[in-house]
Amino acid sequence: MTTFWKKAMSAFVSLTFLVSTMSPAVAATPETVQAKLEQCEEDTYGQPQTGAIMERINKLEKDYDGKHRTGSMMARTNAIYNSMYVNGATPSILAELNGIEWTIRHEVSATPVQQRVTDMETELSGKTSEGTYTKRIRALADFAFGENQLPIEQTSVAANTLVKVALAEEVTSKNVKKGDTVHFTVADDVIVDGRLIFAKGEPGTAVVEKVQQARNFGRNAKLELTDYKVKSMDGTIVDAYVGEEAKEEMKQYAMAAGASLAGIVILGPIGIIGGAFVKGKDIDLPAGTEMYIETTGDTMLYGVTTTLAK
Numbered sequence: 250m251t252t253f254w255k256k257a258m259s260a261f262v263s264l265t266f267l268v269s270t271m272s273p274a275v276a277a278t279p280e281t282v283q284a285k286l287e288q289c290e291e292d293t294y295g296q297p298q299t300g301a302i303m304e305r306i307n308k309l310e311k312d313y314d315g316k317h318r319t320g321s322m323m324a325r326t327n328a329i330y331n332s333m334y335v336n337g338a339t340p341s342i343l344a345e346l347n348g349i350e351w352t353i354r355h356e357v358s359a360t361p362v363q364q365r366v367t368d369m370e371t372e373l374s375g376k377t378s379e380g381t382y383t384k385r386i387r388a389l390a391d392f393a394f395g396e397n398q399l400p401i402e403q404t405s406v407a408a409n410t411l412v413k414v415a416l417a418e419e420v421t422s423k424n425v426k427k428g429d430t431v432h433f434t435v436a437d438d439v440i441v442d443g444r445l446i447f448a449k450g451e452p453g454t455a456v457v458e459k460v461q462q463a464r465n466f467g468r469n470a471k472l473e474l475t476d477y478k479v480k481s482m483d484g485t486i487v488d489a490y491v492g493e494e495a496k497e498e499m500k501q502y503a504m505a506a507g508a509s510l511a512g513i514v515i516l517g518p519i520g521i522i523g524g525a526f527v528k529g530k531d532i533d534l535p536a537g538t539e540m541y542i543e544t545t546g547d548t549m550l551y552g553v554t555t556t557l558a559k
């Protein structure tokens with residue numbers, strides 16, 4: 250069986266079993282000091298840190314700015330959070346880092362800031378640099394773009410914009426349960442009006458809503474996912490779902506490999522012979538299985554200007 254056929258069949262299986270419900274267009278911003286700190290630490294170091302809140306704030310400030318801010322605990326936390334995620338007159342730290350990495354590699358990784366910066370410095374110059382993350386990112390931007398400012402513009406992204414994704418792990422009806430988180434990554438760049446909006450490699454998640462094991466009488470297993478979220482190039486977490494356009498795209502993807510509704514073995518008719526002794530099929534989607542999701546609502550996102558056409 251060819252790789253393309255496997256992916257096509259997996260896509261069609263995904264179409265049949267991976268169902269979602271709709272939710273708001275963009276995930277809510279965390280409101281508490283603790284929640285904001287944990288998100289900043291997760292994206293910077295790979296996991297939330299331990300210790301006193303003030304010590305954790307001091308560490309993030311020192312690592313990014315080389316100095317401590319003044320003000321209340323909430324004000325200082327908000328300043329760190331906004332610099333990492335909020336795009337205004339200048340792009341956020343994560344938007345800039347994503348744009349730099351995509352320009353260098355044409356793919357964005359889901360690794361934390363400290364590792365991404367170190368890896369790119371080593372790749373480009375054979376050694377790591379000293380200084381704050383902000384300073385080191387500016388130097389990488391200068392190398393990638395010839396200037397230390399990212400060519401980024403705000404772009405209107407319509408509801409139902411298709412995003413091709415690939416599972417980051419194996420998902421089967423036997424190894425997941427309701428409430429589990431399923432991880433995936435963006436499989437292809439999504440470019441809107443000449444701007445990169447979703448970069449290959451960006452992470453996403455979905456939540457297992459329902460699992461039903463294969464049963465007798467040929468009743469196949471069922472697996473339903475919901476609450477799809479995918480990270481855009483500028484760091485915004487955008488809600489998505491498997492809507493009609495995504496289903497149609499997956500159907501066409503399967504048909505392109507010569508498949509048909511009746512030709513997918515997993516969906517084939519059971520027949521009369523065997524009856525209760527014929528067990529239905531389990532769902533077994535290997536890592537790398539590709540499928541489509543689509544954005545839930547209209548939203549404004551920042552994108553890196555590119556001459557690539559999509």
